[in-house]
Amino acid sequence: MDDSQLIKQILSGDTASYALLVRKYQDRLFNTLVHFLGSREDAEDIVQESFVQAYLKLATFQGNSLFYTWLYRIAFNVAVSHRRRRKPVYSVDLGREIAGCEPVDGGAGPEQRMQRHENVEQVRAALETLSEEHRSVLILRELEGLEYDQIAEVLNTPIGTVRSRLHRARAQLRDHLHNLIPEDQREMLP
Known part of the structure; x- marks a missing residue:
C-alpha cells in the first residue's frame, strides 16, 4: 500500500495504519538525524517527536510532495529547534x-x-x-x-x-x- 492510501485510511479513522508509516520511515529518519545531531539519544527523541507532530498535522498534508519529504521537513525543524536549545558536545x-x-x-x-x-x-x-x-x-x-x-x-x-x-x-x-x-x-x- 502506498503512502497516499495509508494517509487516506488514517484520516478516515483507521489510526492503526499510522504504524505502517512509522515502520516504513523510522529507521531512515533516525539514521539521518544521528548524523545531523551527533547523538543517538537525541535522534531517538527527535524521531519520536517528529512522528507525533506529523500525526497531529496529517490533515494539513496536501500531497504536493512525497510523505517522507514532508516528514523530513518536520523532523529537521524539530532538530534545528533542539540544537538551538542545546549546546553541542564533541568528543x-x-x-x-x-x-x-x-x-x-x-x-x-x-x-x-x-x-x-x-x-x-x-x-x-x-x-x-x-x-x-x-x-x-x-x-x-x-x-x-x-x-x-x-x-x-x-x-x-x-x-x-x-x-x-x-x-x-x-x-x-x-x-x-x-x-x-x-x-x-x-x-x-x-
Missing part, C-alpha cells in the same frame, strides 16, 4: 557511540582496518565542524540520496541555495580532511 567517545559497530572488511588486515576506522572518525569529526545548513544539505544529498528539489523542499530553501550550500559543504569537508589525513591514506576515505 571521540561520542563519535564511537554514534558509529556503533563498524562493519569489518574481511579482506583488509588489522592495520588497514584500524586506519580505515581512524579515517571514519576523522570524517565524522569533520562533518561536525560544518555549519548546520551545510551539514544538513550534505547529509540529505550524500547519505539519504535525495534530489536537489527534495532537499529544497525539506529545508524550505531555493534549489540554487541547496546547490551552493552543497558545493561549499563538500569543499569545506575536503579542506578539513586534507589537513587531517596524510596524502598516502586519502584513498581509504569512505
